[in-house]
Amino acid sequence: MKVIPGPASRKLGLRLAELLGAEAVPITCKHFPDGESYVRLDGSVEGETVVIVQSTYPPQDKHLLELCLMADTAKDLGAERVVAVVPYLAYARQDKRFLSGEAVSIRTVGKLLRAAGVDKLITIDIHSDEALKALGIEAVSLSAVPLLARYLAEEKGLGGAFALAPDRGALERAEQASKILGGGFGWLHKERSRITGEVRVEEKALDISGRTVIIFDDIISTGGTIVAATEVLKKQGAARVYAACTHPLLVNDALKRILASGCDGVVGTDSVPSSVSVVPVAGLLARELRDEL
Amino acid sequence: MKVIPGPASRKLGLRLAELLGAEAVPITCKHFPDGESYVRLDGSVEGETVVIVQSTYPPQDKHLLELCLMADTAKDLGAERVVAVVPYLAYARQDKRFLSGEAVSIRTVGKLLRAAGVDKLITIDIHSDEALKALGIEAVSLSAVPLLARYLAEEKGLGGAFALAPDRGALERAEQASKILGGGFGWLHKERSRITGEVRVEEKALDISGRTVIIFDDIISTGGTIVAATEVLKKQGAARVYAACTHPLLVNDALKRILASGCDGVVGTDSVPSSVSVVPVAGLLARELRDEL
Numbered sequence: 063m064k065v066i067p068g069p070a071s072r073k074l075g076l077r078l079a080e081l082l083g084a085e086a087v088p089i090t091c092k093h094f095p096d097g098e099s100y101v102r103l104d105g106s107v108e109g110e111t112v113v114i115v116q117s118t119y120p121p122q123d124k125h126l127l128e129l130c131l132m133a134d135t136a137k138d139l140g141a142e143r144v145v146a147v148v149p150y151l152a153y154a155r156q157d158k159r160f161l162s163g164e165a166v167s168i169r170t171v172g173k174l175l176r177a178a179g180v181d182k183l184i185t186i187d188i189h190s191d192e193a194l195k196a197l198g199i200e201a202v203s204l205s206a207v208p209l210l211a212r213y214l215a216e217e218k219g220l221g222g223a224f225a226l227a228p229d230r231g232a233l234e235r236a237e238q239a240s241k242i243l244g245g246g247f248g249w250l251h252k253e254r255s256r257i258t259g260e261v262r263v264e265e266k267a268l269d270i271s272g273r274t275v276i277i278f279d280d281i282i283s284t285g286g287t288i289v290a291a292t293e294v295l296k297k298q299g300a301a302r303v304y305a306a307c308t309h310p311l312l313v314n315d316a317l318k319r320i321l322a323s324g325c326d327g328v329v330g331t332d333s334v335p336s337s338v339s340v341v342p343v344a345g346l347l348a349r350e351l352r353d354e355l
Numbered sequence: 356m357k358v359i360p361g362p363a364s365r366k367l368g369l370r371l372a373e374l375l376g377a378e379a380v381p382i383t384c385k386h387f388p389d390g391e392s393y394v395r396l397d398g399s400v401e402g403e404t405v406v407i408v409q410s411t412y413p414p415q416d417k418h419l420l421e422l423c424l425m426a427d428t429a430k431d432l433g434a435e436r437v438v439a440v441v442p443y444l445a446y447a448r449q450d451k452r453f454l455s456g457e458a459v460s461i462r463t464v465g466k467l468l469r470a471a472g473v474d475k476l477i478t479i480d481i482h483s484d485e486a487l488k489a490l491g492i493e494a495v496s497l498s499a500v501p502l503l504a505r506y507l508a509e510e511k512g513l514g515g516a517f518a519l520a521p522d523r524g525a526l527e528r529a530e531q532a533s534k535i536l537g538g539g540f541g542w543l544h545k546e547r548s549r550i551t552g553e554v555r556v557e558e559k560a561l562d563i564s565g566r567t568v569i570i571f572d573d574i575i576s577t578g579g580t581i582v583a584a585t586e587v588l589k590k591q592g593a594a595r596v597y598a599a600c601t602h603p604l605l606v607n608d609a610l611k612r613i614l615a616s617g618c619d620g621v622v623g624t625d626s627v628p629s630s631v632s633v634v635p636v637a638g639l640l641a642r643e644l645r646d647e648l
Contacts, residue, residue, distance in 0.1 A: 177470030
């Protein structure tokens with residue numbers, strides 16, 4: 063097995079190679095002045111299982127295309143099998159046709175990856191089971207929630223906190239976290255307008271007065287959900303509110319907005335680079351990849 | 356036949372539909388705050404030959420992915436055949452493995468388009484025949500050189516000008532232009548470093564003293580080739596130098612640099628939007644598409 067650390071996940075790819083005791087294939091990636099990507103593999107991959115590590119945070123399309131170029135080139139140079147490790151998989155939120163005529167974008171992404179030679183995809187906390195199925199290729203989604211919960215309990219001293227899902231869909235994550243935090247779990251009702259994108263969180267009686275609450279979500283993008291949930295939780299008497307997510311996209315001034323809303327802190331994994339990407343995922347990925355060795 | 360005017364070529368797509376007397380399918384395209392693209396077809400395409408018009412100028416990867424989303428969605432909604440009209444096709448310059456281990460990017464792009472459901476591709480002045488073949492799908496490249504030459508002769512009064520290819524590869528274009536301009540043709544020796552990207556144009560005796568010369572190229576990106584060629588031509592006594600290209604990418608301050616080098620004017624087609632995109636290609640595309648009606 064050889065590991066190709068893609069340009070979007072260079073550090074993570076090198077760490078993964080180290081943990082697996084596998085060779086990291088040197089790679090040259092650059093962009094021409096007009097923005098076209100260029101990829102060159104500077105080591106042999108012939109006959110190998112090749113693990114390409116490339117997260118697809120913004121600019122998503124550039125990172126996706128680089129992944130396709132790397133996979134197709136690896137296959138063309140004789141790689142036997144290509145496993146794409148995509149810690150954050152873009153387009154997974156468009157996992158069904160919500161309105162008639164809509165693209166089911168994650169299905170298209172799956173077709174492109176397969177056409178580029180990806181035999182298997184490993185990701186972390188994909189938005190939904192539907193998205194995983196819609197990919198149409200062998201795909202696994204690992205959970206980083208235990209890593210996040212352990213970090214919050216051990217490094218932040220937040221053991222005993224209440225684990226909250228901002229909507230029903232995230233409930234499983236909150237339940238999983240509560241097994242480590244030990245302070246119970248619950249959920250809020252969140253609705254997002256398919257037209258305007260606006261988020262509304264309903265108030266709901268929760269036994270959180272005077273307590274510390276940690277909101278667990280898969281992705282924090284603009285932070286709208288966390289801001290709305292924090293406001294509801296504070297109104298209901300929560301003493302402290304934290305947000306934990308696997309993929310801290312934190313678009314524009316999202317972090318500033320979240321902290322301004324009364325949230326006491328945000329924690330994420332390094333699936334996506336950000337100022338809160340403090341929980342490393344290389345170990346989680348390495349355990350899954352041992353089967354491929 | 357129905358036409359989908361993609362977000363990168365909305366105006367051209369609508370004009371093409373008009374010329375063909377075909378229905379333009381209303382389409383919603385937007386970007387989420389994190390940069391993900393969203394596509395929805397707001398009209399029926401069932402059982403139809405669907406012509407998707409989408410140029411892939413910068414940001415190339417975003418425009419490519421939008422094209423894939425539109426094609427895949429059209430097929431999913433029952434389109435019988437998808438013809439992609441991509442006036443400017445990105446990645447065509449990486450049409451072979453120049454250095455070992457390199458991606459043959461245009462081949463990967465072809466695989467992605469095919470996987471997304473594209474049955475045929477129509478483009479204009481693709482960089483090379485190799486690129487057209489490497490796509491691996493039914494593909495046609497039309498020439499906009501007669502349109503450019505006619506515009507220069509009729510609108511700019513440049514009939515009788517010498518048509519110049521900046522390198523041997525572009526010679527056929529210069530020859531084609533000279534049939535309309537009537538002032539002879541020739542070429543320069545251009546070399547581009549595969550490592551630094553730097554362009555060198557050799558001096559060469561050409562019978563151009565006191566004459567008007569028009570440089571014909573397929574793409575003007577940073578303008579390095581045009582600047583170097585203009586300097587050589589001026590040194591050899593050319594009275595006036597113009598540049599004509601099919602795809603005026605004109606990255607950053609390319610146009611300013613070209614004019615500063617002594618070039619008297621730049622003309623391009625509307626395959627790519629720019630301040631010099633004065634020659635319309637809709638008619639050329641419509642003629643080719645009549646066979647599909």
